[in-house]
Amino acid sequence: MNPFASNIHLPEGLLTPHHTRITRRLSSMKGQYADQPAFDTMLAKEDTLIYEVYENKVPEVRGQLLHGTSIVHPGKVGDEYFMTKGHFHKVLATAEVYYCLHGHGFMMMETPEGESSAMELLPGMVLYVPPCWAHRSINIGNDDLVTLFIYPGDAGHDYGTIETKGFRKIIVENDSQPAIVDNPHWLAK
């Protein structure tokens, strides 16, 4: 395997070249936003693009490092900010590093045992998601939230746990400010 390089274009977060581009629209996040009527009304109008991921393909084995850029667009479903689906790693005890390149957001994290942590993301910040913490990035700003992510090649993804249970905490706009509140639908879905 030979060395290779990509370029990150800012502020849009495009990675060139890249191997994979994933787009997540509103319809792919059914049940993930707390305000279901607001979700339905929004989806009836348009299947809005919530976030995009550009990734470089490397063998998904130990010793390799998957990496790419994540772009969460600005917006809200009801009072809840646009966010990624959020996931644990399939190999639970694997970390992830995020470097914030543009925008303003939070990383919402939690463990299977119920600890929660929400850490701010601003350009220049390196955030360490330790092994065993589920994570989701949330855009609380008016511009794209762009991050560079790096995680072990053998980590894999477990989206199912979060799709089923949700995160214990969500971030909503309250008096024009982000507020971290309990997820009213946690585990209830």
Place this chain on the structure above:
Amino acid sequence: MNPFASNIHLPEGLLTPHHTRITRRLSSMKGQYADQPAFDTMLAKEDTLIYEVYENKVPEVRGQLLHGTSIVHPGKVGDEYFMTKGHFHKVLATAEVYYCLHGHGFMMMETPEGESSAMELLPGMVLYVPPCWAHRSINIGNDDLVTLFIYPGDAGHDYGTIETKGFRKIIVENDSQPAIVDNPHWLAK
């Protein structure tokens, strides 16, 4: 283990907070520059700071990701640009991701089998050093070369192989331009 964040200050590359700061001065790189008389003359005047590394401490085990910033100062020993010591990972089949934040440089890489690759580093570039490639960053500009690096927690470092054999290729200034040339002392030390 809880999530944590650091901030990278640019253009100087300072990571705050950080757990470890490593400084490498000229005296720690004996035998690594091709022009030994130039090295001796320079060292007689001052034990110049060549590069610095700020690193966050995480457990050095599988699943964790070591990360930090590297700052290679501008300068030359004879015609050869300031550079890091260069190393293989102790667990050879482990990759490293570099994101260039500031400056202008090259990553010199080679495999135990003798393949060489030199790739340019400019701000915005993500460079993938695949498993099994030794790597050294080289500053060819007039300003600090600052990179963010991420590698597996269990990778470890093997500096000895490069200290003993050197890299097959070096980068020297030739007519005010960087030139990749054979290392005259490769394996001969």
